[in-house]
Amino acid sequence: xxxxxxxxxxxxxxxxxxxxxxxxxxxxxxxxxxxxxxxxxxxxxxxxxxxxxxxxxxxxxxxxxxxxxxxxxxxxxxxxxxxxxxxxxxxxxxxxxxxxxxxxxxxxxxxxxxxxxxxxxxxxxxxxxxxxxxxxxxxxxxxxxxxxxxxxxxxxxxxxxxxxxxxxxxxxxxxxxxxxx
Numbered sequence: 415x416x417x418x419x420x421x422x423x424x425x426x427x428x429x430x431x432x433x434x435x436x437x438x439x440x441x442x443x444x445x446x447x448x449x450x451x452x453x454x455x456x457x458x459x460x461x462x463x464x465x466x467x468x469x470x471x472x473x474x475x476x477x478x479x480x481x482x483x484x485x486x487x488x489x490x491x492x493x494x495x496x497x498x499x500x501x502x503x504x505x506x507x508x509x510x511x512x513x514x515x516x517x518x519x520x521x522x523x524x525x526x527x528x529x530x531x532x533x534x535x536x537x538x539x540x541x542x543x544x545x546x547x548x549x550x551x552x553x554x555x556x557x558x559x560x561x562x563x564x565x566x567x568x569x570x571x572x573x574x575x576x577x578x579x580x581x582x583x584x585x586x587x588x589x590x591x592x593x594x595x
Contacts, residue, residue, distance in 0.1 A: 486504075
């Protein structure tokens with residue numbers, strides 16, 4: 415089901431690719447172009463979470479970011495359940511992009527998220543059977559070191575927010591062109 419919805423994003427002129435990650439950093443759906451290396455994808459979730467945490471703690475919390483690079487833009491969107499990353503050309507219609515990504519984020523409910531995790535888990539269980547000629551590479555995967563690196567950081571002092579926990583947003587105040595009314 416999610417493939418149909420993500421396909422709407424990919425059909426928008428100027429969109430190069432998209433991927434969906436859950437809040438734990440697990441890659442749930444990947445339609446990124448080939449120039450995104452596997453090493454980049456392994457570290458992607460940590461970098462996205464760090465960006466959101468840093469901005470939420472130091473500035474006004476925001477769920478949408480546009481990262482501008484010389485030839486491509488990366489649109490990051492956050493919902494309660496997932497992170498959505500979309501790679502676009504600078505010429506893309508941003509209003510249309512926001513509209514179709516809103517549809518994607520709206521349709522990823524906890525139920526759909528659990529189904530996506532089950533499909534991913536089933537694919538992982540089938541993958542070792544197909545890759546059985548290479549058991550020597552199995553003891554050194556990249557995810558276990560990342561999991562052990564997060565374990566010590568999960569025990570901060572009681573006064574500090576727990577890593578990965580969402581910081582409460584300040585209540586918005588009404589303003590008209592920068593002045594309160």
